[in-house]
Amino acid sequence: MxxxxxxxxxxxxxxxxxxxxxxxxxxxxxxxxxxxxxxxxxxxxxxxxxxxxxxxxxxxxxxxxxxxxxxxxxxxxxxxxxxxxxxxxxxxxxxxxxxxxxxxxxxxxxxAHEHLVIHAAVVEREGGALILAADPGSGKSTLCAALVDAGWRLISDELALVNLKSGQISPIARPISLKNRSIDVIRQLNSETVFSSVCRDTAKGDIAHVKPPAASVNALGHFATPKLIVFPKYSANVTLDCSPVGKAHALAELTRHAFNAPLLGPEAFETIARLLDQTSVFRVEYSSFDQVLPEIDRLWRLNA
Amino acid sequence: MAVKRVKRAYRARTLLTDILRTPTAISHLAKRDWETLIWQARAAELLGQLRHRLTTTVPNTDIPIQVARHLDAAWKIALLHDQAVRYELLHLQDALLEQGIPVVLLKGAAYCAQKADAATGRVFNDIDILVPKGALVDSEKRLLGAGWIPSHLNAYDQRYYREWMHEIPPMEHKNRSTVLDVHHTIVPPTSGIRPDPDLLIESSVRVDDPELLFFKVLNPEDMVIHSASHLFFGEFHKGLRDLYDLHSLFVQFSTNDGFWERLLARADELHLTEPVLDALSESSRLFGTAIPEDIFKRIEGRCGALSTHRWRGWLFEQALRPNHPSAHDSMTSVAQWLIFARSHWLRMPLPLLAYHLGHKALFRDAKSK
Known part of the structure; x- marks a missing residue:
């Protein structure tokens, strides 16, 4: 049912x-x-x-x-x-x-302390996971919604659950939360996307949620293997900038984004270290989907 | 919550306490009971303690995997809390060391520093310390210098704490957000019971941990008396957890020769027999704590008719349930209100209580504890 x-x-x-x-x-x-x-x-x-x-x-x-x-x-x-x-x-x-x-x-x-819980969006293609980790306001959820609209499977828009034992990512596939101007940006991308009504003046501004695609929900039983990590940053009027991130820097950044890293201690360190052994990491700054979506495709083809 | 139960073999209302008391009873639990057990333990902040109790008495294979994951997560959190309290105590030691006066750890912090059984699996929300009243001003200054910022800064709340309560307003550390409660005595002076805090400080004992040698803890009898007073004069916010602490203290200290005799004599001396009787009766009722029969009779004799009133038993029975809908009934909210009223009644004489409640009703910004 x-x-x-x-x-x-x-x-x-x-x-x-x-x-x-x-x-x-x-x-x-x-x-x-x-x-x-x-x-x-x-x-x-x-x-x-x-x-x-x-x-x-x-x-x-x-x-x-x-x-x-x-x-x-x-x-x-x-x-x-x-x-x-x-x-x-x-x-x-x-x-x-x-x-x-x-x-x-x-x-x-x-x-969910059987997992390392990272503040990140995750989408999947061919069993591989693309992790988008960033501070709030960097456009992580918006980019996640655009990728899902472009056919990626939604794993989560907010929390990457990296299983401590398997290193795989557990799917959540709950609605994507969008704030303020992102709501119209995603609405204009595809008129068929289903939204909740907009909730005005919350602590985070205007909020609307996007319905996850049926295919993503139907695949809730399928875990994803981490392949690519991107630290995205949306800034108005910039040219696309993509640079690889060193492992040590990525380790520090992911630890900062992991809610339960202090709780898990050495387990968190080992899980992030293994995650970085499995993936390539890039920092991408962009000002439009036209710039960033092809760039992510390119990175995926080269590294996944 | 009216949920269609597939199969329930156990009485929901006392499920958590029944299992803590007799872990082998898990063999009777249906899946729906296991769910309720986890929800109740979570609501009562007893998940870590439940895990310890189960894993030390029944084979791990008897615990369903969906249950074990929650127990294990709670255990990880408890280990982190233990570490965090120790770390915080080291900071506190640095801040107060030069003052050269005894600082006594109370409740959770004391259990943790002493590695008492009551600390196993427990989570901690704040650190409570007791300092002599004469050293309060100096201690506050030193704590402020080390980054603990007083909360409740408005004039009424300051007066509420400083004149009428047994502690100064809670302090919060500016970087670590840890909360520190500094007490100068163990029950509010306005309650009419005024146990001499110097007696407690004089009889306090040094912490065993070589890293925390600066600190003292109450001696076993005083520790029990303080925890019992705190619980049975209070609002029962974490009532069942606090009672389980007491049960663990009773079990651990009863192996000391002459503990029960000393407990009785000390409770008499401090005029705190009643909360000790309450702690003994409720702990033995819910957790089956083994208490010598004659000790029980003698302490009952000293408390007189009041303690045997049936309404008290009814009130405590309600107040000591896990704060979860599955353990509630139609009278629970009435009982919770009565407990709130009772805790204030015990703490303040009526004119002061009327003044306090009047102020709270008129001035909403004045947040009290």
């Missing part, structure tokens, strides 16, 4: 009563919510996701709802709780869906 096998009404009722469980990276998460626009966004963006089977182990339960009856009407707010804990302060009710997405990211980055 997939999410899309349920009508929106039926799906919303399930969310509000017994909850609805879907895979989230290596975990299964059951989501509860009585908020209509959360049901609506989930039903639209997660439509190709499989529903967990009754015999599957559910690792986490997330509830996203107004904190009290009063808060439903008076300055409406929403809180997210996961197994008795509230990782975030309450937010305005209109931000419920982005909050759920941040909650699911939090579940992964705070618990």
């Amino acid at each position: 997939r999410v899309s096998n349920h009508s929106l009404i039926d799906f919303g009722r399930r969310l509000n009563t017994s909850g609805f469980a879907i895979p989230c990276g290596p975990f299964n998460v059951r989501i509860y919510s009585g908020i209509d626009h959360v049901a609506d966004a989930l039903h639209r963006l997660y439509s190709d996701f499989p529903e967990c089977n009754p015999e599957d182990f559910i690792d986490f339960e997330i509830r996203i709802d107004p904190p009290s009856l009063l808060r439903r009407y008076l300055r409406p707010q929403v809180t997210l709780s996961c197994d008795g804990r509230q990782p975030f302060k309450p937010l305005p009710l209109a931000q419920a869906f982005p909050m759920l997405e941040w909650g699911l990211n939090w579940v992964l980055s705070s618990h």
Whole structure:
């Protein structure tokens, strides 16, 4: 059964009563919510996701709802709780869906310690993974969305989960989060891309989520082998600049982007070292997709 | 949460405490019970302790792989916390060493420094220390110089802490974001119970760890009395975890000759018999702590009729459940409110309480603990 096998009404009722469980990276998460626009966004963006089977182990339960009856009407707010804990302060009710997405990211980055969790987007082609690691605001998610639109398989737009044992990357394939001007940039790329409604004035500005392609969701069981690492940087009005990155520098940079490197200690070091043995690393600065997409194709052909 | 249960063999409400008490009972758990066990342990911050308890009593092969991954992740986090607390204590030692006055570690930091069983698998949220009241101003200055910045800077909160509480406002380190609570006594002076902090400091003992020789910890009896007072006068935020700490302390210290006798005498001396009785009864009820029968009877005799009131038992039973929906019932939110009210009632005389709550209602910016 997939999410899309349920009508929106039926799906919303399930969310509000017994909850609805879907895979989230290596975990299964059951989501509860009585908020209509959360049901609506989930039903639209997660439509190709499989529903967990009754015999599957559910690792986490997330509830996203107004904190009290009063808060439903008076300055409406929403809180997210996961197994008795509230990782975030309450937010305005209109931000419920982005909050759920941040909650699911939090579940992964705070618990998936069988993996090195790197703040990076990952796309896949022919079983090989391209890792895009960068600071927030560098255009990582936007580039990820453009690559997915160009036919790459979406592994994750936010978190690269590098398995400590196998060195392979675990797929997540949840919606891509876009901010501010990137939303229109990706919308103009392809009129058929499915978006959530735009959520204005969040802590990160305007936010919209892009539905992952069905093919990426259907391939959730297939791990990817790291082949190429790119540190992308979008800057307006620059000519394309691509330069190889030395292993030592890449090690330092990836360690900085790895959320659980302090927790894993030597395991993190070894995992990144192995990752760098398997891959080539480049820094790419660009100002348009016309520059960067062919360049990434070129790097991929030469190195993957 | 009304979830269609495929198969449940175990009573959900007491699942976590039942398994901590009798790990071999995992043989009765269905898959749905294992899920609930993990959720409850996560909510109660007892995952690391659960892992230690299970792996030291049952074969690893009896723990499902989907469960083991969460226990192992929690274990990694606990190891990191242990390391981080030690690292922080070294910094703290550098900051206060020259002051030359005794600094006593309390609660988690003390368990960690002493490598007590209560520290195994535990996570730490802050570091609590006790300094003599006369040394407070100097200690604060030195801590400030070493990068610990006081929080709660508005005038009301400063007054709340400094005049009415047993600690100064929490300090946070500017680079490492670690939180330090500096106490000058162990229960709020406004509660009417005023155990002499000098008595505790005089009887404190040096930490065993050669790297942390500057620090002292309360002696075993005082350590138990302090942890019990902190829990049973408080708001039970991490009630079950704190009670499990106490259980571990009881198990470890009861191997010392004459521990129970000394505990009773000391609790009498400090006028803190009641929280000790509460700790003993709740710990034995939930974790099956072995307590000599006559000790139990004698301490009960000293506390009088109050301790036997049924509403107290009911309140503690509710407050010591894991903070997870699977352990709640229709009365839990009422009980949680009562516990909150009770903790304030115990801490402050009524006129002061009315003033404090009035202030909090009128001035929203004044965030209290």
